[in-house]
Amino acid sequence: MTLLDRAIVRLLPAVPKPVVQLFSSRYIAGPTLADAVGVVVRLNAEGKMATIDVLGEEIVREHDARAIAQAYLDVFAEIERRRLDSNVSVKLTALGLNLSYELCKENLREVIAQGKFVRIDMEDTSTTDDTLRLYRELREDGIDNVGIVLQAYLRRTLDDVHQLADLQPNVRLCKGIYVEPPSLAFTDDGEVRANFVRSLDALLEAGSYVAVATHDEYLIQQGLQREIGEFQMLLGVREQRGTELVAAGHRLRVYVPFGEHWYAYSLRRLQENPAMAGTIARATVGRLVGK
Numbered sequence: 001m002t003l004l005d006r007a008i009v010r011l012l013p014a015v016p017k018p019v020v021q022l023f024s025s026r027y028i029a030g031p032t033l034a035d036a037v038g039v040v041v042r043l044n045a046e047g048k049m050a051t052i053d054v055l056g057e058e059i060v061r062e063h064d065a066r067a068i069a070q071a072y073l074d075v076f077a078e079i080e081r082r083r084l085d086s087n088v089s090v091k092l093t094a095l096g097l098n099l100s101y102e103l104c105k106e107n108l109r110e111v112i113a114q115g116k117f118v119r120i121d122m123e124d125t126s127t128t129d130d131t132l133r134l135y136r137e138l139r140e141d142g143i144d145n146v147g148i149v150l151q152a153y154l155r156r157t158l159d160d161v162h163q164l165a166d167l168q169p170n171v172r173l174c175k176g177i178y179v180e181p182p183s184l185a186f187t188d189d190g191e192v193r194a195n196f197v198r199s200l201d202a203l204l205e206a207g208s209y210v211a212v213a214t215h216d217e218y219l220i221q222q223g224l225q226r227e228i229g230e231f232q233m234l235l236g237v238r239e240q241r242g243t244e245l246v247a248a249g250h251r252l253r254v255y256v257p258f259g260e261h262w263y264a265y266s267l268r269r270l271q272e273n274p275a276m277a278g279t280i281a282r283a284t285v286g287r288l289v290g291k
Ligand SMILES: Cc1cc2nc3c(=O)[nH]c(=O)nc-3n(C[C@H](O)[C@H](O)[C@H](O)COP(=O)(O)OP(=O)(O)OC[C@H]3O[C@@H](n4cnc5c(N)ncnc54)[C@H](O)[C@@H]3O)c2cc1C
Pocket: 120, 121, 122, 123, 149, 151, 172, 174, 175, 176, 177, 178, 213, 214, 215, 216, 217, 219, 232, 233, 234, 236, 237, 238, 254, 255, 268, 269, 270, 272, 273, 274
């Protein structure tokens, strides 16, 4: 990414929402559960597993957080009915973490009570401690159908791996996408990669099931050299590479987000797409200058 592109990427939040929606449609199944089901049916036919995410991180009211929990129950019902090869991913802020820890825990318990596997996504560092605490509480209550995400860009992650080792957690390992200060996160991609590999080895050493979530060829190769549980990719990103992994006999799960609250997720995907972010921003600046 050029310096200009980096600067433009920071301005993306100023881009009109319809433009963001247009350019980010490849990353999102659509507004409804039926859209997500359609995408999962296609992925399953290609030998790819899925994890369905009900978008909702902009939630600020208790009523809406409960509605997201309910939406997950609908997702499970549809997974069952259509016999989809899919689990779900949840964001704790969508279940009300910013409103109250207890509300969030209650909502999460309701989702987990379905008995199918639930992955708790990891959000920005204001939520890391609460997320790990909640995960530990659930596991110590004997709940096993739940997994966590660790972010290799965080300086604390290797310590977290060691702290969690007694639980042998089921972990999705990714680089991490939220904007964090250098005091908390590595900013150099080489350092992030090195911490990814260190954390991966420590997790495998602890006997964890590890999902390697990346589109970075260097890290995919690292995964291929180890006994990992599965690869994971995002909908709309490097689909052909995913197909190749499946053809070579590897397990691959695709993250399938759907719902009305698409904006924050879309911005993050565009910000990490080197080519797209600049194109959109330039088109928008062009429109504004044109006016
Ligand atoms: C299944 C899954 C779940 C995730 N869950 C979380 C989570 O819970 N918390 C969290 O903080 N982060 C999460 N992430 C995001 C992750 O942290 C990274 O931000 C993201 O995967 C990009 O990093 P990368 O390892 O693919 O490497 P990058 O170096 O960013 O990407 C490698 C290459 O992939 C391609 N690519 C990557 N992103 C895009 C894009 N948006 N559009 C087009 N091409 C692209 C480009 O060719 C790029 O050069 C998740 C990622 C995946 C795959």
